[in-house]
Amino acid sequence: xxxxxxxxxxxxxxxxxxxxxxxxxxxxxxxxxxxxxxxxxxxxxxxxxxxxxxxxxxxxxxxxxxxxxxxxxxxxxxxxxxxxxxxxxxxxxxxxxxxxxxxxxxxxxxxxxxxxxxxxxxxxxxxxxxxxxxxxxxxxxxxxxxxxxxxxxxxxxxxxxxxxxxxxxxxxxxxxxxxxxxxxxxxxxxxxxxxxxxxxxxxxxxxxxxxxxxxxxxxxxxxxxxxxxxxxxxxxxxxxxxxxxxxxxxxxxxxxxxxxxxxxxxxxxxxxxxxxxxxxxxxxxxxxxxxxxxxxxxxxxxxxxxxxxxxxxxxxxxxxxxxxxxxxxxxxxxxxxxxxxxxxxxxxxxxxxxxxxxxxxxxxxxxxxxxxxxxxxxxxxxxxxxxxxxxxxxxxxxxxxxxxxxxxxxxxxxxxxxxxxxxxxxxxxxxxxxxxxxxxxxxxxxxx
Amino acid sequence: xxxxxxxxxxxxxxxxxxxxxxxxxxxxxxxxxxxxxxxxxxxxxxxxxxxxxxxxxxxxxxxxxxxxxxxxxxxxxxxxxxxxxxxxxxxxxxxxxxxxxxxxxxxxxxxxxxxxxxxxxxxxxxxxxxxxxxxxxxxxxxxxxxxxxxxxxxxxxxxxxxxxxxxxxxxxxxxxxxxxxxxxxxxxxxxxxxxxxxxxxxxxxxxxxxxxxxxxxxxxxxxxxxxxxxxxxxxxxxxxxxxxxxxxxxxxxxxxxxxxxxxxxxxxxxxxxxxxxxxxxxxxxxxxxxxxxxxxxxxxxxxxxxxxxxxxxxxxxxxxxxxxxxxxxxxxxxxxxxxxxxxxxxxx
Numbered sequence: 001x002x003x004x005x006x007x008x009x010x011x012x013x014x015x016x017x018x019x020x021x022x023x024x025x026x027x028x029x030x031x032x033x034x035x036x037x038x039x040x041x042x043x044x045x046x047x048x049x050x051x052x053x054x055x056x057x058x059x060x061x062x063x064x065x066x067x068x069x070x071x072x073x074x075x076x077x078x079x080x081x082x083x084x085x086x087x088x089x090x091x092x093x094x095x096x097x098x099x100x101x102x103x104x105x106x107x108x109x110x111x112x113x114x115x116x117x118x119x120x121x122x123x124x125x126x127x128x129x130x131x132x133x134x135x136x137x138x139x140x141x142x143x144x145x146x147x148x149x150x151x152x153x154x155x156x157x158x159x160x161x162x163x164x165x166x167x168x169x170x171x172x173x174x175x176x177x178x179x180x181x182x183x184x185x186x187x188x189x190x191x192x193x194x195x196x197x198x199x200x201x202x203x204x205x206x207x208x209x210x211x212x213x214x215x216x217x218x219x220x221x222x223x224x225x226x227x228x229x230x231x232x233x234x235x236x237x238x239x240x241x242x243x244x245x246x247x248x249x250x251x252x253x254x255x256x257x258x259x260x261x262x263x264x265x266x267x268x269x270x271x272x273x274x275x276x277x278x279x280x281x282x283x284x285x286x287x288x289x290x291x292x293x294x295x296x297x298x299x300x301x302x303x304x305x306x307x308x309x310x311x312x313x314x315x316x317x318x319x320x321x322x323x324x325x326x327x328x329x330x331x332x333x334x335x336x337x338x339x340x341x342x343x344x345x346x347x348x349x350x351x352x353x354x355x356x357x358x359x360x361x362x363x364x365x366x367x368x369x370x371x372x373x374x375x376x377x378x379x380x381x382x383x384x385x386x387x388x389x390x391x392x393x394x395x396x397x398x399x400x401x402x403x404x405x406x407x408x409x410x411x412x413x414x415x416x417x418x419x420x421x422x423x424x425x426x427x428x429x430x431x432x433x434x435x436x437x438x439x440x441x442x443x444x445x446x447x448x
Numbered sequence: 449x450x451x452x453x454x455x456x457x458x459x460x461x462x463x464x465x466x467x468x469x470x471x472x473x474x475x476x477x478x479x480x481x482x483x484x485x486x487x488x489x490x491x492x493x494x495x496x497x498x499x500x501x502x503x504x505x506x507x508x509x510x511x512x513x514x515x516x517x518x519x520x521x522x523x524x525x526x527x528x529x530x531x532x533x534x535x536x537x538x539x540x541x542x543x544x545x546x547x548x549x550x551x552x553x554x555x556x557x558x559x560x561x562x563x564x565x566x567x568x569x570x571x572x573x574x575x576x577x578x579x580x581x582x583x584x585x586x587x588x589x590x591x592x593x594x595x596x597x598x599x600x601x602x603x604x605x606x607x608x609x610x611x612x613x614x615x616x617x618x619x620x621x622x623x624x625x626x627x628x629x630x631x632x633x634x635x636x637x638x639x640x641x642x643x644x645x646x647x648x649x650x651x652x653x654x655x656x657x658x659x660x661x662x663x664x665x666x667x668x669x670x671x672x673x674x675x676x677x678x679x680x681x682x683x684x685x686x687x688x689x690x691x692x693x694x695x696x697x698x699x700x701x702x703x704x705x706x707x708x709x710x711x712x713x714x715x716x717x718x719x720x721x722x723x724x725x726x727x728x729x730x731x732x733x734x735x736x737x738x739x740x741x742x743x744x745x746x747x748x749x750x751x752x753x754x755x756x757x758x759x760x761x762x763x764x765x766x767x768x769x770x771x772x773x774x775x776x777x778x779x780x781x782x783x784x785x786x787x788x789x790x791x792x793x794x795x796x
Contacts (some may be wrong), residue, residue, distance in 0.1 A: 044662075080700040089548070089689055089690055089691060089692070093683075093684075093689070097682070100729075103582075112690055113690060129579075130585065136696065143481055145481060146497075155480065156480060187672070187673040188674055189676075191675055191701070195665065216474055225646070227641075230489075234586075236586070237578045242638065244639070261716075288490070296495075297567075297571050298575075299574065302566055303562055303572075307635075312630065314565060315632055316567075317637075317648050320636070320638070329695060332675070334698060337695070359662070366669065367665070368665070401658075403660055409660050411657075412658060413586045413657045428604060443680075445671050445673065446673040447669055448671075448672040
C-alpha cells in the first residue's frame, strides 16, 4: 500500500537502546528539551517517537504535545475564521482541459472530504458564464416587470434594504449543475468524486418567496405562465422557469447562504433559488424577473443546456435534476489504509422531492443492502447515507442506488444510454461505481 | 338605486379594496419602475420577436465588426475552437431545406457549432446583444447586432453576401435556420405544466425505469469502462487532494516529478488568479499573444524581464495589435517578477 501505510497515528516500536541510560534519567527528570536537542542533532525524523518507549504506549499520549502545554491564541485572532492549516488539501478545483477560459469555467466541490449535507460556502462549486462580480449591494436593484402590461399591474423596483424587510424563509436545498457527471456519459474520464460529481452543493438559503414579489406587483397568473430570470453580471444570464413552481411557493430570491450573505461567486447579493432544478436556472446577481406568456429560448436553453439524443433531436427546457446518489468515502483516487471496518458514506438527492431509500452494493450490483439515512430528510436537499462495511482485502465494486418519494429508482448506465445515447452532456444521473483492488486503491469504473 | 344594484356596488367596492390590499400589503417596500428603467433593463428578445429592437445591418458591416470585436476569440470565420466552441459550420443546404441538421444523428459531425444546434434566431440576437463582446458586454448598438448576425448567417450560407438583416425580415430568416425543427420538449424534465395542459413536456414522466432488486440481481458484472492511465494523472497529485488523516488517503498518482510539477502548477495558478490566462494561452493566442510568442520575440533582449515587468504593470497597446493589455495594479510586484520569469522560461 506504499506511503499511506506510514500512518502517524500508529504505534511503532523504538529501536533497541534508542535511549541511553543517561537520557532515560533525563526523561524521568522531565528534561524533554535536552532530548529534543539531541534527537535533532542525531538527525532523527520528527515523526519518530521522541521520548517514551513505544512499548509503554502511544508517544502522542505519553509526551504531552505543545498545544497541551502552552498558551493558546486569543479570541478574534482571526476575525473571520478560517479552516485549520492542516486542511489545505480540500479546495475547489478545475478539471484540466474542460474549459479554456476561467471566466466561463467550472470549479468542483471536494465532495471526497466533506461531511453531512451542508457544503461550506467557500467550497461551493462555481460555474460562471462571463466571470464573477462582487456587486455593491447598496447599488443593486431587483426589477419585476411583465413582457407586456396586461400580465402584471405594476412593474416594481426593489432595493436590498426593501427585500430584506419582507417576510423571509430559510430552506436547505441542493444545487446541481445540469452538466454534473457530464464528462462521463461516454466512458470513464476523470479520477475522483470531486470531478465526477463535484458540480453539486447544498446550503441553507434565506430569502423572499418570488410568489410574494409577483403578487406585490399584481401578477395575473392566468396569463403569465412563465418567468424569465436575469442576472446583473456581464453575461446577464437568463433562463425560463415555469410559473407552477413559483405558485407552489418553492422558488425564492435569496440573499442568505449558510447564515451569512451569499458569497460573490454564488451571486452576492441576490440569487434565485429554484429547488430541484439545475443550477443554471438559479440566476446569480439577480437583477430582473419578467413574467411572460411564452418561454424565452435563451442562449442557455437553446444553444447550451440542451440534451442531444441519438436521433439528432435536442431536448429543450430540460430542467429537473432526477434522483441520483454517489458514495463519497471511499471513492475514486482514494486508498483504503487496511482491511477491516469502514463507514461507507455518500450523498443522495432528487429534484422531485425527498429521498426515500438508498441501497449500497459491494459486488457491482448483484446484491444490495439498505443504507442508514441521516435525518431529517428534507425536500430537494442533499441527504447523507452511511453503511457499515468490513473489507476483507479482496476486490470489490461499490455502488449506491437512490430511490425518491415518487418511487423513481436511480438508473444504471446501460438503462440511461439505451434512451439517451452518450452525447447528451446533461442530466447524467447513472449509478456510480468505485472499484477497490487488493492494494486498497479505489478507482472510477462504469458498470453497465 | 335598487337594493340589488346597491349590493352589487358594495361587492365591487370590496373587490377593489381587496385588490388594492394585495398590491399594497407590504407598505413602504418597493416602488413603481419608471418606463425608462424598464426600457434600460428589459432587453430580452423572445422567439416570437417580442422585445426585438428596430434596426438593420448588412453582411459587409458585420464582417468589419466581427473582425474588430469578435474574431480574436471566435476566429475570422466563426470557426475557431481555441477559446470557445465554434459558432459556424457543420450544416448543409439540405439541412436548410429540412430544418434538421443531419450531422447530429449521422455521427458525421465532428463537433456541434452554434448553428448546428440553435432552432431560434432570436436566441442569437438576444445573446449577442446582452453578453457580447466578451470583455465589453452590452456595448453593441442594435444595428451592430443585426450586422454581426447577418455576417454569421452568411458564413453559414443561410443568406447571401449582399444581405441586410433587419427587424422586418428576421422572421423570414427564422424559416431558413438549419436546425429550426431540431428541438423536442417531449420529456419529463420540465417542472411545470405539461404540453397537454398548455405547458411544455410530458408532465414529468421519467424516460428510464430501474427496479430496486436486492438479491442476485444479475449473474455477472459487466464493466463498461475503466479509468484510463492518462486520466489518473491528468488532475494532479490526488494524494494532495485528500486529508492526510481519516479513514482513507488520497492515492499517490504522480511519480518523483510530482514536486516540480506541483511547483510549476502553482505559478500557473498565480497566472490564472491574476487574470493572465483569460487573455493569454501558454502555447496559443487568445485575446493577447501566446506566451510562446512572447518568448520568441523577447528571448534575445537583455532587458526583456524589466520591459515585460513594466508592460504587465502599466498595460500597453500596439505591440501585438490593437487590443489593449489592461494595467495590472492588483498584482503584487514580486508576483509579476515570478510570472515574468515563468513566462520567459517557457511556462513549464
